[in-house]
Amino acid sequence: xxxxxxxxxxxxxxxxxxxxxxxxxxxxxxTVKLYHPLSxxxxxxxxxxxxxxxxxxxxxxxxxxxxxxxxxSNTLNRPDPVM
Numbered sequence: 001x002x003x004x005x006x007x008x009x010x011x012x013x014x015x016x017x018x019x020x021x022x023x024x025x026x027x028x029x030x031t032v033k034l035y036h037p038l039s040x041x042x043x044x045x046x047x048x049x050x051x052x053x054x055x056x057x058x059x060x061x062x063x064x065x066x067x068x069x070x071x072x073s074n075t076l077n078r079p080d081p082v083m
Contacts (some may be wrong), residue, residue, distance in 0.1 A: 002055055004030075014064045015071070018043060024051060034071065044071045 008022040011032060019037040024030055030049040035042045046067065054060055 002060065007054060007060065010060055011064065011067070015067070028052060030054070032067065034067070044074055046070065 004022055004024055007030070008020055011022065011034075012018075012020045015034055017037065018034045021033040021035070022030060028051045029047070030051050031045065031047040032049065033042060034044045044067065049063065054063060
């Protein structure tokens with residue numbers, strides 16, 4: 001079973017230099033927040049991710065790809081994206 005710390009580390013590595021906050025609700029749903037570590041500007045927040053479906057490397061890789069897609073979609077019109 002993947003721990004929250006392991007999942008957070010994988011997400012942070014994938015989106016560096018952004019920072020990441022991951023939290024789990026009492027019903028085992030994950031919220032991921034990606035933000036700029038210095039300014040605190042939030043780039044993406046995704047909630048309601050079922051932790052039970054994130055137990056394999058393939059599932060985590062798919063989540064990271066989905067987060068990248070969402071992040072790219074949200075920053076298309078931003079003049080100076082954090083990268």
